[in-house]
Amino acid sequence: MVTEFEWWQSAVFYQIYPRSFADGNGDGMGDFAGMIEKLDYLQNLGVDAIWLSPHYPSPFIDCGYDISNYENVAPEYGDLQQFKQFLNGLHARGMHLILDLVLNHTSDQHPWFIESRSSLDNPKRDWYVWKKGKNGQPPTNWYSTFGGSAWELDAKTGEYYYHFFFKEQPDLNWNNPKVKEAMFNAVRFWLDMGVDGFRLDAVGTIFEDEHYFNYSENRTSEELIRLELSIKSFEEQANYSQALEKMFRYQHDMPEVHDLMRELRRVVDEYDHRVLVGETDDLSFYGNGKDELNLIFNFPLMKVPQLTASHIKANQAERLAQLPPTAWPCNTLGNHDSPRVYNHFGDGKHNSLMARLNLTLLLTIKGTPFLYNGEEIGMSDYLLADIDQFRDPLSLEYSRIIKELQGLSEKEAVQIGAEKGRDKCRTPMQWSGSANAGFCPYDVTPWLPINPDYQRGVNVEDEIKTPNSLWKYYQSLLSFRKGSAALKFGDFEQLAGFPKDIVIFSRTWKEETLVILLNFSDELQKINTEVLPMDAHKLLFEGMPHQWTLNAGESTVSPFGCVILGKERQ
Secondary structure, three states, X not given: OOOOXXXXXXXXXXXXXXXXXXXXXXXXXXXXXXXXXXXXXXXXXXXXXXXXXXXXXXOOOOOOOOOOOOOOOOOOOOOHHHHHHHHHHHHHOOOEEEEEEEOOEOOOOOHHHHHHOOOOOOOOHHHEOEEOOEOOEOOOOOEOOOOOEOEEEOOOOOOEEEOOOOOOOOEEOOOOHHHHHHHHHHHHHHHHHOOOEEEEEOHHHOOOOOOOOOOOOOOOHHHHHHHHHOOOOHHHHHHHHHHHHHHHOOOOOOOHHHHHHHHHHHHHOOOOOOXXXXXXXXXXXXXXOOOOOOEEOOHHHHXXXXXXXXXXXXXXXXXXHHOOOOOOOEEEOOOOXXXXXXXXXXXXXXXXXXXXXXXXXXXXOOOEEEEEOOHHHOOOOOOOOOHHHOOOHHHHHHHHHHHHHHOOOHHHHHHHHHHHOOHHHOOOOOOOOOHHXXXXXXXXXXXXXXXXXXHHOOOHHHHHHOOOOHHHHHHHHHHHHHOOHHHHHOEEEEOXXXXXXXXXXXXXXXXXXXXXXXXXXXXXXXXXXXXXXXXXXXXXXXXXXXOEEEOOOEEEEOOOOEEXXXXXXX
Protein backbone atom coordinates (compact mmCIF):
# COMPACT_ATOMS: atom_id res chain seq x y z
CA MET A 1 0.00 0.00 0.00
CA VAL A 2 1.29 3.46 -0.91
CA THR A 3 1.89 5.51 2.22
CA GLU A 4 3.58 8.61 0.78
CA PHE A 5 1.61 11.07 -1.30
CA GLU A 6 2.43 14.28 -3.10
CA TRP A 7 0.64 17.49 -2.10
CA TRP A 8 -1.30 17.58 -5.37
CA GLN A 9 -2.92 14.22 -4.70
CA SER A 10 -4.78 15.50 -1.64
CA ALA A 11 -5.22 19.11 -2.81
CA VAL A 12 -8.44 20.73 -4.01
CA PHE A 13 -7.60 23.11 -6.88
CA TYR A 14 -9.46 26.34 -7.55
CA GLN A 15 -9.19 27.92 -10.99
CA ILE A 16 -8.87 31.71 -11.15
CA TYR A 17 -9.66 33.49 -14.39
CA PRO A 18 -7.57 36.60 -13.66
CA ARG A 19 -9.45 39.15 -15.77
CA SER A 20 -12.67 38.35 -13.92
CA PHE A 21 -11.63 37.52 -10.37
CA ALA A 22 -10.92 40.73 -8.47
CA ASP A 23 -10.18 44.28 -9.62
CA GLY A 24 -7.64 45.83 -7.27
CA ASN A 25 -6.77 49.02 -9.15
CA GLY A 26 -10.30 50.07 -10.15
CA ASP A 27 -10.03 49.87 -13.94
CA GLY A 28 -12.81 47.30 -14.43
CA MET A 29 -10.44 44.40 -14.98
CA GLY A 30 -9.15 41.77 -12.56
CA ASP A 31 -5.49 41.94 -11.59
CA PHE A 32 -2.86 40.74 -9.14
CA ALA A 33 -3.66 43.55 -6.72
CA GLY A 34 -7.18 42.15 -6.50
CA MET A 35 -5.97 38.58 -6.13
CA ILE A 36 -3.61 39.59 -3.32
CA GLU A 37 -6.54 41.19 -1.51
CA LYS A 38 -8.46 37.90 -1.77
CA LEU A 39 -5.75 35.62 -0.37
CA ASP A 40 -7.51 35.33 2.99
CA TYR A 41 -10.78 34.61 1.17
CA LEU A 42 -9.21 31.67 -0.64
CA GLN A 43 -7.78 30.33 2.61
CA ASN A 44 -11.08 30.77 4.41
CA LEU A 45 -12.96 28.96 1.67
CA GLY A 46 -10.64 26.02 2.21
CA VAL A 47 -9.02 25.34 -1.17
CA ASP A 48 -5.45 24.08 -1.27
CA ALA A 49 -4.10 25.18 -4.64
CA ILE A 50 -4.75 27.73 -7.38
CA TRP A 51 -4.70 27.14 -11.11
CA LEU A 52 -4.18 30.56 -12.65
CA SER A 53 -5.41 31.03 -16.22
CA PRO A 54 -2.95 32.92 -18.46
CA HIS A 55 -1.48 36.02 -16.81
CA TYR A 56 1.14 36.69 -19.49
CA PRO A 57 1.35 39.70 -21.86
CA SER A 58 -1.10 39.11 -24.70
CA PRO A 59 -3.07 41.01 -27.36
CA PHE A 60 -6.03 39.11 -25.85
CA ILE A 61 -7.37 37.89 -29.18
CA ASP A 62 -8.13 34.51 -27.57
CA CYS A 63 -8.71 35.73 -24.03
CA GLY A 64 -5.06 35.44 -23.00
CA TYR A 65 -4.24 32.11 -24.64
CA ASP A 66 -2.32 34.04 -27.31
CA ILE A 67 0.91 34.79 -25.46
CA SER A 68 3.40 37.43 -26.58
CA ASN A 69 5.91 36.94 -23.75
CA TYR A 70 6.24 33.76 -21.66
CA GLU A 71 8.41 35.36 -18.96
CA ASN A 72 6.42 38.35 -17.79
CA VAL A 73 3.05 39.56 -16.50
CA ALA A 74 0.44 41.34 -18.60
CA PRO A 75 0.72 45.03 -17.66
CA GLU A 76 -3.04 45.28 -17.12
CA TYR A 77 -2.66 42.64 -14.39
CA GLY A 78 0.40 44.14 -12.70
CA ASP A 79 4.06 43.21 -12.73
CA LEU A 80 6.43 40.44 -11.67
CA GLN A 81 6.80 41.91 -8.19
CA GLN A 82 3.04 41.64 -7.62
CA PHE A 83 3.06 38.14 -9.06
CA LYS A 84 5.72 37.15 -6.53
CA GLN A 85 3.69 38.75 -3.75
CA PHE A 86 0.67 36.66 -4.75
CA LEU A 87 2.76 33.48 -5.00
CA ASN A 88 4.44 34.10 -1.65
CA GLY A 89 1.08 34.92 -0.06
CA LEU A 90 -0.30 31.59 -1.17
CA HIS A 91 2.74 29.70 0.09
CA ALA A 92 2.59 31.51 3.43
CA ARG A 93 -0.99 30.24 3.80
CA GLY A 94 -0.05 26.66 2.93
CA MET A 95 -1.44 26.84 -0.60
CA HIS A 96 0.18 26.14 -3.98
CA LEU A 97 0.09 27.77 -7.42
CA ILE A 98 0.17 26.29 -10.91
CA LEU A 99 0.21 28.34 -14.11
CA ASP A 100 -1.39 27.84 -17.47
CA LEU A 101 1.30 26.93 -20.01
CA VAL A 102 0.46 27.20 -23.71
CA LEU A 103 2.93 25.02 -25.60
CA ASN A 104 1.21 24.66 -28.98
CA HIS A 105 1.32 28.26 -30.21
CA THR A 106 2.22 31.86 -29.47
CA SER A 107 0.56 35.13 -30.37
CA ASP A 108 1.37 36.49 -33.82
CA GLN A 109 2.64 39.51 -31.85
CA HIS A 110 5.31 37.44 -30.11
CA PRO A 111 8.79 38.67 -31.10
CA TRP A 112 9.64 35.18 -32.26
CA PHE A 113 6.87 35.18 -34.85
CA ILE A 114 7.51 38.76 -35.91
CA GLU A 115 11.05 37.67 -36.74
CA SER A 116 9.90 34.40 -38.29
CA ARG A 117 7.61 36.08 -40.82
CA SER A 118 10.05 38.85 -41.68
CA SER A 119 11.87 36.86 -44.39
CA LEU A 120 12.36 33.37 -45.78
CA ASP A 121 15.90 33.20 -44.43
CA ASN A 122 15.35 34.67 -40.98
CA PRO A 123 17.02 32.53 -38.28
CA LYS A 124 13.64 32.07 -36.58
CA ARG A 125 11.80 31.11 -39.77
CA ASP A 126 11.80 27.46 -38.73
CA TRP A 127 10.44 28.26 -35.25
CA TYR A 128 6.93 27.99 -36.75
CA VAL A 129 5.27 25.72 -39.31
CA TRP A 130 5.61 27.28 -42.76
CA LYS A 131 4.66 25.60 -46.07
CA LYS A 132 4.34 26.56 -49.70
CA GLY A 133 0.89 26.49 -51.26
CA LYS A 134 -0.25 24.25 -54.10
CA ASN A 135 -1.64 25.84 -57.25
CA GLY A 136 -2.62 28.96 -55.40
CA GLN A 137 -4.27 26.97 -52.59
CA PRO A 138 -3.17 26.20 -49.02
CA PRO A 139 -0.80 23.23 -48.48
CA THR A 140 -3.65 20.99 -47.24
CA ASN A 141 -7.41 21.17 -46.80
CA TRP A 142 -7.04 21.24 -43.00
CA TYR A 143 -9.33 23.40 -40.91
CA SER A 144 -8.73 25.38 -37.76
CA THR A 145 -10.72 24.05 -34.83
CA PHE A 146 -12.20 27.56 -34.59
CA GLY A 147 -13.38 27.53 -38.22
CA GLY A 148 -11.84 28.41 -41.58
CA SER A 149 -8.58 27.16 -43.04
CA ALA A 150 -5.76 26.14 -40.71
CA TRP A 151 -3.36 27.90 -43.09
CA GLU A 152 -2.84 31.65 -43.39
CA LEU A 153 -1.04 33.16 -46.37
CA ASP A 154 1.70 35.62 -45.48
CA ALA A 155 1.76 38.21 -48.27
CA LYS A 156 5.34 39.29 -47.68
CA THR A 157 7.01 35.87 -48.00
CA GLY A 158 4.37 34.12 -50.12
CA GLU A 159 4.16 31.09 -47.82
CA TYR A 160 1.47 29.80 -45.47
CA TYR A 161 1.81 29.37 -41.73
CA TYR A 162 -0.18 26.77 -39.80
CA HIS A 163 -2.54 27.57 -36.91
CA PHE A 164 -4.73 24.99 -35.19
CA PHE A 165 -6.59 27.78 -33.41
CA PHE A 166 -7.12 31.39 -34.56
CA LYS A 167 -4.87 32.83 -37.28
CA GLU A 168 -3.43 35.13 -34.61
CA GLN A 169 -2.09 31.99 -32.86
CA PRO A 170 0.59 30.46 -35.11
CA ASP A 171 1.76 26.98 -34.13
CA LEU A 172 5.29 26.54 -32.87
CA ASN A 173 7.53 24.02 -34.63
CA TRP A 174 8.52 21.67 -31.83
CA ASN A 175 10.75 19.68 -34.17
CA ASN A 176 13.19 22.60 -33.91
CA PRO A 177 15.52 22.04 -30.92
CA LYS A 178 15.83 25.82 -30.45
CA VAL A 179 12.09 26.10 -29.86
CA LYS A 180 12.26 23.38 -27.24
CA GLU A 181 15.22 25.05 -25.55
CA ALA A 182 13.49 28.44 -25.44
CA MET A 183 10.23 27.03 -24.10
CA PHE A 184 11.95 24.86 -21.49
CA ASN A 185 13.85 27.96 -20.37
CA ALA A 186 10.50 29.68 -19.85
CA VAL A 187 9.36 26.70 -17.78
CA ARG A 188 12.47 26.96 -15.61
CA PHE A 189 11.96 30.73 -15.26
CA TRP A 190 8.70 30.17 -13.34
CA LEU A 191 9.87 27.06 -11.49
CA ASP A 192 12.93 28.95 -10.26
CA MET A 193 10.56 31.60 -8.92
CA GLY A 194 8.77 28.93 -6.88
CA VAL A 195 5.70 28.11 -8.98
CA ASP A 196 4.42 24.63 -8.12
CA GLY A 197 3.67 23.37 -11.63
CA PHE A 198 1.68 23.88 -14.79
CA ARG A 199 -1.62 23.11 -16.42
CA LEU A 200 -0.74 22.36 -20.05
CA ASP A 201 -3.17 23.89 -22.53
CA ALA A 202 -4.29 21.92 -25.61
CA VAL A 203 -1.48 19.45 -25.09
CA GLY A 204 -2.64 17.07 -27.83
CA THR A 205 -2.28 19.65 -30.61
CA ILE A 206 1.47 20.29 -30.29
CA PHE A 207 2.39 18.10 -33.27
CA GLU A 208 0.65 17.38 -36.58
CA ASP A 209 1.18 14.59 -39.11
CA GLU A 210 4.28 15.54 -41.07
CA HIS A 211 3.05 13.79 -44.23
CA TYR A 212 0.46 16.56 -44.55
CA PHE A 213 -2.23 14.36 -46.06
CA ASN A 214 -5.58 15.90 -46.95
CA TYR A 215 -8.42 14.75 -44.75
CA SER A 216 -11.26 12.66 -46.25
CA GLU A 217 -14.31 14.25 -44.57
CA ASN A 218 -16.44 15.75 -47.33
CA ARG A 219 -18.22 18.36 -45.24
CA THR A 220 -16.80 21.78 -44.42
CA SER A 221 -16.31 23.08 -40.89
CA GLU A 222 -19.30 25.37 -41.44
CA GLU A 223 -21.47 22.39 -42.38
CA LEU A 224 -20.32 20.57 -39.25
CA ILE A 225 -21.37 23.57 -37.17
CA ARG A 226 -24.82 23.26 -38.70
CA LEU A 227 -24.79 19.54 -37.88
CA GLU A 228 -23.71 20.27 -34.30
CA LEU A 229 -26.61 22.64 -33.77
CA SER A 230 -29.14 20.08 -35.01
CA ILE A 231 -28.07 17.22 -32.71
CA LYS A 232 -31.07 15.66 -30.96
CA SER A 233 -29.97 12.08 -30.29
CA PHE A 234 -26.97 9.99 -29.25
CA GLU A 235 -26.78 8.66 -32.81
CA GLU A 236 -26.50 12.18 -34.21
CA GLN A 237 -23.89 13.01 -31.60
CA ALA A 238 -21.89 9.94 -32.64
CA ASN A 239 -22.16 10.94 -36.30
CA TYR A 240 -20.91 14.41 -35.49
CA SER A 241 -18.00 13.06 -33.40
CA GLN A 242 -16.95 10.70 -36.20
CA ALA A 243 -17.01 13.53 -38.72
CA LEU A 244 -14.84 15.67 -36.43
CA GLU A 245 -12.37 12.83 -36.01
CA LYS A 246 -12.05 12.42 -39.78
CA MET A 247 -11.59 16.15 -40.26
CA PHE A 248 -8.88 16.61 -37.61
CA ARG A 249 -7.23 13.20 -37.60
CA TYR A 250 -3.90 14.53 -38.91
CA GLN A 251 -3.76 17.49 -36.55
CA HIS A 252 -3.70 16.12 -33.01
CA ASP A 253 -2.41 13.40 -30.70
CA MET A 254 0.62 12.45 -32.78
CA PRO A 255 3.05 9.94 -31.21
CA GLU A 256 5.81 12.56 -30.94
CA VAL A 257 3.94 14.41 -28.22
CA HIS A 258 4.68 11.66 -25.73
CA ASP A 259 8.43 11.98 -26.28
CA LEU A 260 8.07 15.70 -25.61
CA MET A 261 6.05 15.10 -22.44
CA ARG A 262 8.73 12.77 -21.13
CA GLU A 263 11.35 15.45 -21.76
CA LEU A 264 9.21 18.09 -20.07
CA ARG A 265 8.61 15.81 -17.11
CA ARG A 266 12.37 15.42 -16.70
CA VAL A 267 12.75 19.21 -16.66
CA VAL A 268 10.03 19.63 -14.04
CA ASP A 269 11.41 16.76 -11.97
CA GLU A 270 14.66 18.74 -11.59
CA TYR A 271 12.61 20.58 -8.96
CA ASP A 272 11.04 19.02 -5.88
CA HIS A 273 7.32 18.36 -5.61
CA ARG A 274 6.06 20.02 -8.82
CA VAL A 275 3.09 18.90 -10.90
CA LEU A 276 2.06 18.73 -14.57
CA VAL A 277 -1.66 18.71 -15.38
CA GLY A 278 -2.81 18.09 -18.96
CA GLU A 279 -5.84 19.55 -20.72
CA THR A 280 -6.68 16.17 -22.19
CA ASP A 281 -8.67 13.11 -21.25
CA ASP A 282 -6.34 10.74 -23.15
CA LEU A 283 -4.95 8.36 -20.53
CA SER A 284 -1.86 7.67 -22.65
CA PHE A 285 -0.50 11.00 -21.38
CA TYR A 286 0.10 9.33 -18.02
CA GLY A 287 2.80 7.30 -19.76
CA ASN A 288 3.80 4.50 -17.45
CA GLY A 289 2.35 6.48 -14.55
CA LYS A 290 5.65 8.08 -13.64
CA ASP A 291 7.26 9.51 -16.77
CA GLU A 292 4.74 11.87 -18.44
CA LEU A 293 1.96 13.95 -16.87
CA ASN A 294 0.94 13.70 -13.22
CA LEU A 295 -2.75 14.50 -13.72
CA ILE A 296 -5.14 14.21 -16.66
CA PHE A 297 -8.68 15.52 -16.53
CA ASN A 298 -11.59 13.08 -16.47
CA PHE A 299 -13.47 15.11 -19.09
CA PRO A 300 -15.86 12.24 -19.96
CA LEU A 301 -17.43 12.75 -16.52
CA MET A 302 -18.49 16.33 -17.36
CA LYS A 303 -19.05 16.23 -21.12
CA VAL A 304 -22.67 15.15 -20.92
CA PRO A 305 -25.92 17.12 -21.05
CA GLN A 306 -26.93 15.80 -17.63
CA LEU A 307 -25.26 13.98 -14.75
CA THR A 308 -27.08 10.73 -14.04
CA ALA A 309 -26.36 7.88 -11.68
CA SER A 310 -25.85 5.44 -14.55
CA HIS A 311 -23.36 7.75 -16.29
CA ILE A 312 -21.38 8.34 -13.11
CA LYS A 313 -21.22 4.64 -12.24
CA ALA A 314 -20.03 3.72 -15.73
CA ASN A 315 -17.53 6.56 -15.83
CA GLN A 316 -15.93 5.61 -12.53
CA ALA A 317 -15.81 1.90 -13.33
CA GLU A 318 -14.22 2.45 -16.75
CA ARG A 319 -11.90 5.32 -15.87
CA LEU A 320 -10.35 3.81 -12.77
CA ALA A 321 -9.93 0.42 -14.45
CA GLN A 322 -8.01 1.99 -17.34
CA LEU A 323 -5.54 4.02 -15.26
CA PRO A 324 -1.91 2.88 -15.23
CA PRO A 325 -1.14 1.28 -11.86
CA THR A 326 0.65 4.30 -10.35
CA ALA A 327 -1.46 7.03 -12.02
CA TRP A 328 -3.69 9.34 -9.99
CA PRO A 329 -7.20 10.39 -11.12
CA CYS A 330 -8.26 14.01 -11.64
CA ASN A 331 -11.87 15.22 -11.82
CA THR A 332 -13.74 18.41 -12.63
CA LEU A 333 -17.22 19.49 -13.69
CA GLY A 334 -16.48 22.92 -15.12
CA ASN A 335 -13.91 25.50 -16.22
CA HIS A 336 -13.47 28.68 -18.26
CA ASP A 337 -14.34 26.87 -21.51
CA SER A 338 -17.51 25.10 -20.41
CA PRO A 339 -20.98 26.10 -19.15
CA ARG A 340 -21.31 26.98 -15.51
CA VAL A 341 -21.93 23.89 -13.36
CA TYR A 342 -24.84 25.51 -11.50
CA ASN A 343 -27.11 25.85 -14.52
CA HIS A 344 -25.60 23.22 -16.83
CA PHE A 345 -26.18 20.38 -14.38
CA GLY A 346 -29.24 21.92 -12.78
CA ASP A 347 -32.85 21.40 -13.80
CA GLY A 348 -34.05 24.96 -13.25
CA LYS A 349 -36.03 23.99 -10.14
CA HIS A 350 -33.58 22.27 -7.80
CA ASN A 351 -30.31 23.92 -8.86
CA SER A 352 -29.18 24.68 -5.32
CA LEU A 353 -29.73 21.10 -4.15
CA MET A 354 -28.11 19.71 -7.28
CA ALA A 355 -25.12 22.01 -6.86
CA ARG A 356 -24.51 20.50 -3.42
CA LEU A 357 -24.97 17.02 -4.84
CA ASN A 358 -22.49 17.66 -7.66
CA LEU A 359 -19.90 19.15 -5.33
CA THR A 360 -20.21 16.16 -3.02
CA LEU A 361 -19.60 13.86 -5.95
CA LEU A 362 -16.51 15.80 -6.99
CA LEU A 363 -15.00 15.97 -3.49
CA THR A 364 -15.65 12.35 -2.54
CA ILE A 365 -14.80 10.26 -5.60
CA LYS A 366 -11.18 9.20 -5.91
CA GLY A 367 -8.79 11.76 -7.34
CA THR A 368 -7.78 15.41 -7.31
CA PRO A 369 -10.75 17.80 -7.72
CA PHE A 370 -10.68 21.07 -9.68
CA LEU A 371 -13.18 23.86 -8.98
CA TYR A 372 -13.78 27.06 -10.98
CA ASN A 373 -14.07 30.49 -9.39
CA GLY A 374 -17.69 31.46 -8.76
CA GLU A 375 -19.00 27.91 -8.43
CA GLU A 376 -19.03 28.33 -4.66
CA ILE A 377 -21.77 30.97 -4.85
CA GLY A 378 -23.77 29.35 -7.66
CA MET A 379 -22.77 31.70 -10.46
CA SER A 380 -24.69 30.93 -13.66
CA ASP A 381 -24.05 31.47 -17.36
CA TYR A 382 -24.95 34.99 -18.42
CA LEU A 383 -25.98 35.23 -22.08
CA LEU A 384 -25.13 38.60 -23.58
CA ALA A 385 -27.77 40.10 -25.87
CA ASP A 386 -25.57 42.79 -27.43
CA ILE A 387 -22.93 41.68 -29.94
CA ASP A 388 -20.83 44.73 -29.04
CA GLN A 389 -20.38 43.24 -25.56
CA PHE A 390 -18.86 40.00 -26.88
CA ARG A 391 -15.22 39.51 -25.93
CA ASP A 392 -14.84 35.91 -27.08
CA PRO A 393 -14.14 35.73 -30.84
CA LEU A 394 -15.87 32.36 -30.91
CA SER A 395 -19.17 34.09 -30.14
CA LEU A 396 -18.65 36.44 -33.07
CA GLU A 397 -17.69 33.56 -35.36
CA TYR A 398 -20.71 31.46 -34.44
CA SER A 399 -23.03 34.44 -34.86
CA ARG A 400 -21.68 35.14 -38.34
CA ILE A 401 -21.68 31.55 -39.56
CA ILE A 402 -25.10 30.68 -38.18
CA LYS A 403 -26.64 33.82 -39.59
CA GLU A 404 -25.30 32.91 -43.05
CA LEU A 405 -26.08 29.19 -42.88
CA GLN A 406 -29.58 29.40 -41.48
CA GLY A 407 -30.72 32.85 -42.54
CA LEU A 408 -31.35 33.95 -38.97
CA SER A 409 -32.12 37.45 -37.80
CA GLU A 410 -29.42 39.47 -36.07
CA LYS A 411 -31.08 38.87 -32.69
CA GLU A 412 -31.32 35.10 -33.23
CA ALA A 413 -27.70 34.91 -34.43
CA VAL A 414 -26.47 36.87 -31.41
CA GLN A 415 -28.32 34.54 -29.07
CA ILE A 416 -26.67 31.47 -30.58
CA GLY A 417 -23.29 33.22 -30.50
CA ALA A 418 -23.77 33.94 -26.81
CA GLU A 419 -24.78 30.33 -26.13
CA LYS A 420 -21.91 28.76 -28.08
CA GLY A 421 -19.21 31.18 -26.95
CA ARG A 422 -17.40 31.37 -23.65
CA ASP A 423 -18.15 34.87 -22.39
CA LYS A 424 -21.15 33.42 -20.57
CA CYS A 425 -18.99 31.54 -18.07
CA ARG A 426 -16.25 34.19 -17.71
CA THR A 427 -18.24 37.08 -16.25
CA PRO A 428 -16.72 38.91 -13.26
CA MET A 429 -16.79 37.36 -9.81
CA GLN A 430 -19.72 38.54 -7.70
CA TRP A 431 -18.35 39.73 -4.36
CA SER A 432 -21.28 41.70 -2.94
CA GLY A 433 -24.72 43.13 -3.63
CA SER A 434 -23.35 46.64 -4.16
CA ALA A 435 -22.85 48.26 -7.57
CA ASN A 436 -20.92 46.12 -10.07
CA ALA A 437 -21.13 43.25 -7.57
CA GLY A 438 -18.21 44.74 -5.66
CA PHE A 439 -15.92 43.62 -8.48
CA CYS A 440 -14.96 47.14 -9.52
CA PRO A 441 -15.99 50.71 -8.57
CA TYR A 442 -19.58 51.72 -9.23
CA ASP A 443 -18.60 54.33 -11.84
CA VAL A 444 -16.35 51.99 -13.85
CA THR A 445 -17.53 49.71 -16.67
CA PRO A 446 -16.29 46.14 -16.09
CA TRP A 447 -14.46 44.50 -18.97
CA LEU A 448 -17.35 42.02 -19.37
CA PRO A 449 -20.92 42.61 -18.14
CA ILE A 450 -21.78 41.22 -14.71
CA ASN A 451 -24.64 38.80 -14.22
CA PRO A 452 -27.42 40.89 -12.57
CA ASP A 453 -28.39 38.04 -10.27
CA TYR A 454 -25.74 39.37 -7.87
CA GLN A 455 -28.48 41.76 -6.74
CA ARG A 456 -30.61 38.77 -5.74
CA GLY A 457 -28.15 37.30 -3.28
CA VAL A 458 -25.79 35.45 -5.62
CA ASN A 459 -22.68 37.03 -4.18
CA VAL A 460 -20.02 36.18 -1.64
CA GLU A 461 -20.94 38.75 1.00
CA ASP A 462 -24.58 37.71 1.24
CA GLU A 463 -23.87 33.97 1.13
CA ILE A 464 -21.24 34.12 3.85
CA LYS A 465 -23.88 35.68 6.13
CA THR A 466 -26.68 33.26 5.15
CA PRO A 467 -27.13 29.95 7.02
CA ASN A 468 -27.15 26.88 4.74
CA SER A 469 -26.01 28.93 1.73
CA LEU A 470 -24.14 27.23 -1.08
CA TRP A 471 -20.94 29.04 -0.08
CA LYS A 472 -21.29 27.71 3.46
CA TYR A 473 -21.74 24.21 2.06
CA TYR A 474 -18.57 24.51 -0.04
CA GLN A 475 -16.63 25.68 2.99
CA SER A 476 -18.00 22.92 5.25
CA LEU A 477 -17.43 20.09 2.79
CA LEU A 478 -13.94 21.33 1.91
CA SER A 479 -13.15 21.33 5.63
CA PHE A 480 -14.62 17.84 6.07
CA ARG A 481 -12.56 16.52 3.16
CA LYS A 482 -9.40 18.10 4.54
CA GLY A 483 -9.87 16.15 7.75
CA SER A 484 -10.57 12.81 6.07
CA ALA A 485 -7.69 10.62 4.91
CA ALA A 486 -10.22 8.26 3.34
CA LEU A 487 -11.57 10.96 1.01
CA LYS A 488 -8.10 12.18 0.09
CA PHE A 489 -6.26 8.89 -0.32
CA GLY A 490 -8.62 5.98 0.26
CA ASP A 491 -9.56 3.04 -1.90
CA PHE A 492 -12.74 3.48 -3.93
CA GLU A 493 -15.41 0.78 -4.26
CA GLN A 494 -18.82 1.12 -5.84
CA LEU A 495 -21.52 -0.67 -3.88
CA ALA A 496 -24.14 -2.64 -5.79
CA GLY A 497 -27.67 -3.74 -4.95
CA PHE A 498 -29.20 -0.32 -4.46
CA PRO A 499 -31.77 1.71 -6.47
CA LYS A 500 -30.55 2.58 -9.97
CA ASP A 501 -30.82 6.36 -9.47
CA ILE A 502 -28.53 6.44 -6.47
CA VAL A 503 -24.73 6.31 -6.54
CA ILE A 504 -23.27 4.57 -3.49
CA PHE A 505 -19.58 3.95 -2.93
CA SER A 506 -17.11 3.54 -0.11
CA ARG A 507 -13.77 5.21 0.54
CA THR A 508 -11.41 3.36 2.87
CA TRP A 509 -8.03 4.34 4.28
CA LYS A 510 -6.58 2.27 7.11
CA GLU A 511 -9.16 2.36 9.93
CA GLU A 512 -11.43 4.95 8.30
CA THR A 513 -14.32 3.85 6.09
CA LEU A 514 -16.87 6.25 4.66
CA VAL A 515 -19.96 5.49 2.59
CA ILE A 516 -21.23 8.18 0.24
CA LEU A 517 -24.84 8.12 -1.00
CA LEU A 518 -25.81 10.45 -3.87
CA ASN A 519 -29.41 10.57 -5.06
CA PHE A 520 -29.47 11.77 -8.68
CA SER A 521 -33.26 11.76 -8.91
CA ASP A 522 -36.19 13.89 -7.83
CA GLU A 523 -37.68 10.99 -5.85
CA LEU A 524 -37.11 9.69 -2.35
CA GLN A 525 -34.78 6.68 -2.39
CA LYS A 526 -35.04 3.83 0.13
CA ILE A 527 -31.83 2.22 1.32
CA ASN A 528 -31.36 -1.12 3.06
CA THR A 529 -28.82 -0.05 5.66
CA GLU A 530 -28.18 -3.62 6.78
CA VAL A 531 -26.03 -4.27 3.69
CA LEU A 532 -23.83 -1.21 4.24
CA PRO A 533 -20.38 -1.71 5.83
CA MET A 534 -20.79 -2.28 9.56
CA ASP A 535 -18.61 0.67 10.56
CA ALA A 536 -20.36 3.20 8.31
CA HIS A 537 -23.84 3.79 9.71
CA LYS A 538 -23.39 7.11 11.49
CA LEU A 539 -24.50 10.25 9.63
CA LEU A 540 -21.46 12.52 9.34
CA PHE A 541 -22.51 14.96 6.61
CA GLU A 542 -25.50 15.83 4.45
CA GLY A 543 -26.24 18.36 1.75
CA MET A 544 -29.10 19.99 3.66
CA PRO A 545 -30.72 19.18 7.00
CA HIS A 546 -32.97 16.11 7.05
CA GLN A 547 -31.82 14.59 3.74
CA TRP A 548 -31.17 11.31 5.57
CA THR A 549 -33.66 9.51 7.77
CA LEU A 550 -32.64 6.42 9.66
CA ASN A 551 -35.12 3.68 10.55
CA ALA A 552 -34.59 0.10 11.61
CA GLY A 553 -33.23 -1.73 8.59
CA GLU A 554 -34.35 0.86 6.08
CA SER A 555 -33.42 4.48 5.55
CA THR A 556 -34.20 7.13 2.96
CA VAL A 557 -32.29 9.76 1.01
CA SER A 558 -34.34 12.77 -0.07
CA PRO A 559 -34.53 13.94 -3.71
CA PHE A 560 -31.11 15.16 -4.88
CA GLY A 561 -29.80 14.37 -1.43
CA CYS A 562 -26.17 13.69 -0.62
CA VAL A 563 -25.06 11.87 2.51
CA ILE A 564 -21.76 10.76 4.03
CA LEU A 565 -21.85 7.93 6.56
CA GLY A 566 -19.10 6.55 8.75
CA LYS A 567 -18.03 5.94 12.31
CA GLU A 568 -18.64 8.69 14.82
CA ARG A 569 -15.64 10.98 14.84
CA GLN A 570 -13.67 11.41 18.07
